[in-house]
Amino acid sequence: xxxxxxxxxxxxxxxxxxxxxxxxxxxxxxxxxxxxxxxxxxxxxxxxxxxxxxxxxxxxxxxxxxxxxxxxxxxxxxxxxxxxxxxxxxxxxxxxxxxxxxxxxxxxxxxxxxxxxxxxxxxxxxxxxxxxxxxxxxxxxxxxxxxxxxxxxxxxxxxxxxxxxxxxxxxxxxxxxxxxxxxxxxxxxxxxxxxxxxxxxxxxxxxxxxxxxxxxxxxxxxxxxxxxxxxxxxxxxxxxxxxxxxxxxxxxxxxxxxxxxxxxxxxxxxxxxxxxxxxxxxxxxxxxxxxxxxxxxxxxxxxxxxxxxxxxxxxxxxxxxxxxxxxxxxxxxxxxxxxxxxxxxxxxxxxxxxxxxxxxxxxxxxxxxxxxxxxxxxxxxxxxxxxxxxxxxxxxxxxxxxxxxxxxxxxxxxxxxxxxxxxxxxxxxxxxxxxxxxxx
Amino acid sequence: xxxxxxxxxxxxxxxxxxxxxxxxxxxxxxxxxxxxxxxxxxxxxxxxxxxxxxxxxxxxxxxxxxxxxxxxxxxxxxxxxxxxxxxxxxxxxxxxxxxxxxxxxxxxxxxxxxxxxxxxxxxxxxxxxxxxxxxxxxxxxxxxxxxxxxxxxxxxxxxxxxxxxxxxxxxxxxxxxxxxxxxxxxxxxxxxxxxxxxxxxxxxxxxxxxxxxxxxxxxxxxxxxxxxxxxxxxxxxxx
Numbered sequence: 001x002x003x004x005x006x007x008x009x010x011x012x013x014x015x016x017x018x019x020x021x022x023x024x025x026x027x028x029x030x031x032x033x034x035x036x037x038x039x040x041x042x043x044x045x046x047x048x049x050x051x052x053x054x055x056x057x058x059x060x061x062x063x064x065x066x067x068x069x070x071x072x073x074x075x076x077x078x079x080x081x082x083x084x085x086x087x088x089x090x091x092x093x094x095x096x097x098x099x100x101x102x103x104x105x106x107x108x109x110x111x112x113x114x115x116x117x118x119x120x121x122x123x124x125x126x127x128x129x130x131x132x133x134x135x136x137x138x139x140x141x142x143x144x145x146x147x148x149x150x151x152x153x154x155x156x157x158x159x160x161x162x163x164x165x166x167x168x169x170x171x172x173x174x175x176x177x178x179x180x181x182x183x184x185x186x187x188x189x190x191x192x193x194x195x196x197x198x199x200x201x202x203x204x205x206x207x208x209x210x211x212x213x214x215x216x217x218x219x220x221x222x223x224x225x226x227x228x229x230x231x232x233x234x235x236x237x238x239x240x241x242x243x244x245x246x247x248x249x250x251x252x253x254x255x256x257x258x259x260x261x262x263x264x265x266x267x268x269x270x271x272x273x274x275x276x277x278x279x280x281x282x283x284x285x286x287x288x289x290x291x292x293x294x295x296x297x298x299x300x301x302x303x304x305x306x307x308x309x310x311x312x313x314x315x316x317x318x319x320x321x322x323x324x325x326x327x328x329x330x331x332x333x334x335x336x337x338x339x340x341x342x343x344x345x346x347x348x349x350x351x352x353x354x355x356x357x358x359x360x361x362x363x364x365x366x367x368x369x370x371x372x373x374x375x376x377x378x379x380x381x382x383x384x385x386x387x388x389x390x391x392x393x394x395x396x397x398x399x400x401x402x403x404x405x406x407x408x409x410x411x412x413x414x415x416x417x418x419x420x421x422x423x424x425x426x427x428x429x430x431x432x433x434x435x436x437x438x439x440x
Numbered sequence: 441x442x443x444x445x446x447x448x449x450x451x452x453x454x455x456x457x458x459x460x461x462x463x464x465x466x467x468x469x470x471x472x473x474x475x476x477x478x479x480x481x482x483x484x485x486x487x488x489x490x491x492x493x494x495x496x497x498x499x500x501x502x503x504x505x506x507x508x509x510x511x512x513x514x515x516x517x518x519x520x521x522x523x524x525x526x527x528x529x530x531x532x533x534x535x536x537x538x539x540x541x542x543x544x545x546x547x548x549x550x551x552x553x554x555x556x557x558x559x560x561x562x563x564x565x566x567x568x569x570x571x572x573x574x575x576x577x578x579x580x581x582x583x584x585x586x587x588x589x590x591x592x593x594x595x596x597x598x599x600x601x602x603x604x605x606x607x608x609x610x611x612x613x614x615x616x617x618x619x620x621x622x623x624x625x626x627x628x629x630x631x632x633x634x635x636x637x638x639x640x641x642x643x644x645x646x647x648x649x650x651x652x653x654x655x656x657x658x659x660x661x662x663x664x665x666x667x668x669x670x671x672x673x674x675x676x677x678x679x
Binding site: 290294326328330331332333365367369378380382424 | 549593594596597601631632633634
């Protein structure tokens with residue numbers, strides 16, 4: 001039947017809108033997919049169409065000019081947006097990314113060689129600057145501070161990346177550390193330590209340890225004061241961010257559901273095309289897909305083992321799949337699944353299988369009723385039926401697996417059938433004790 | 441496909457013979473499927489006079505063709521099947537002097553209990569799922585045309601669920617808010633997949649009596665003030 005209502009395009013509209021603008025200018029972004037420091041060099045190289053090594057060499061070269069390269073790099077790092085914010089894909093691909101079913105960040109191991117060379121050159125450039133200017137401790141404190149700040153900014157990038165991809169709730173800790181991991185903690189602590197050390201060295205340069213401590217204290221007090229002033233803004237900003245994220249998460253979840261549905265329909269359609277010659281298989285596939293969609297879209301009817309009704313639906317689904325018949329389950333009332341109720345599920349499954357195999361109608365009706373005291377299941381088909389007297393004793397199917405099983409567990413089973421009048425198996429089992437929630 | 445819904449010259453009074461049907465569903469593929477199924481399985485018994493894809497088209501088609509039965513999708517652009525019934529029955533510009541009101545049969549893939557119950561309470565005479573076979577659909581249409589109620593096993597299950605449990609207040613209308621033991625029996629058998637004939641045989645009553653019970657249940661379902669009826673669906677999921 002028509003798949004019309006499944007085209008949920010909310011997620012797509014949201015993400016493609018910016019790129020659909022009539023006039024778009026090209027904008028440089030930082031490459032956060034595979035960054036070495038901040039992804040600035042790779043991003044610029046992509047924007048300018050140059051090999052990334054040239055850009056890196058240029059940065060290192062510029063560093064020799066009183067650290068201009070570092071300043072430029074920092075400036076661009078601050079100002080260029082991360083590219084993931086603009087990344088749009090198909091709904092299916094985006095959903096797969098969010099679900100972690102696609103490759104994520106790549107580490108460019110191939111770049112390690114050039115990186116070492118560049119780092120060495122950079123160190124050389126630094127030493128050259130130091131030799132010409134001879135500024136000693138101040139200079140080194142700046143280098144250490146820059147490295148510390150770089151680490152912290154890198155962590156900010158990682159968190160931003162995560163924010164765009166994951167769909168968890170945000171809190172202040174997650175704003176700093178993301179979802180954690182030793183790398184995040186290491187980056188933050190080493191970064192902070194380096195910055196503090198840089199401050200300390202600046203203080204120490206002036207003379208005594210006393211002065212250094214005072215400098216550190218003054219710096220710390222300054223930071224604390226700043227936090228008090230800016231704190232409320234930051235807090236409100238993060239609240240707004242949370243609200244906005246919540247909305248985005250809802251949209252994404254809807255998009256994920258739609259993607260899941262479309263994907264499974266796609267698989268089924270492919271299978272149906274392949275087995276177009278086999279009506280039984282086609283019917284079975286269509287039926288299974290219909291069940292899947294129905295439970296996703298409307299009913300929310302589970303087929304797991306948590307309650308009697310859902311266990312029955314699960315059994316019905318298995319019989320449908322393996323025998324290519326349609327089994328309709330109607331359940332009135334429900335209760336939590338219990339060990340002592342398993343026999344009735346097993347017996348019902350056996351009855352469904354028998355009906356599917358022998359009735360010859362391709363349709364089985366299952367009705368389950370759960371009240372305070374008993375669980376009753378009726379499995380009915382309108383098939384050929386049989387003469388119970390004529391079934392030889394050695395045909396154990398019905399007698400053993402259904403009737404005896406039910407009697408053994410304190411219930412009862414009754415098989416009503418006659419040739420050409422179909423078969424109805426009635427199963428009844430008392431509920432264990434009334435500790436369960438009752439929804440009669 | 442929807443061209444058929446545009447008004448055309450039709451006799452004002454339905455001719456005896458085939459039941460005249462309007463198919464309302466927003467999926468063109470499904471409409472054509474139903475039409476071909478009704479043409480083959482219901483030849484001489486059912487005639488599809490128009491199709492409609494949304495509420496406005498449906499109201500217009502019903503006003504133009506005066507069908508005896510409307511096959512109505514539960515989910516429909518423009519307010520759902522309930523809106524079609526509301527506008528047809530309470531008449532926003534649909535003059536009904538030309539003939540009797542059409543009967544509505546809900547035909548849906550949605551198993552959401554609140555939608556199904558809502559459609560019945562909106563005036564539908566029955567509910568069947570879209571997986572129904574052609575001959576079954578034809579007989580359901582004929583039965584609705586005769587003024588009977590049509591309960592699929594699933595709807596019977598919903599009804600039993602809705603009327604289950606005890607009512608704590610004495611203020612509610614007892615007659616409307618409770619199924620009699622016999623009605624419960626009938627519903628139970630329908631839910632178990634019994635046909636009307638089989639229900640009658642099982643309970644040693646006539647088919648006519650079965651039909652009376654069904655109509656009575658339908659009336660209770662439509663008129664009962666049991667607050668469970670509007671709320672039960674969500675409660676039902678709290679296992």
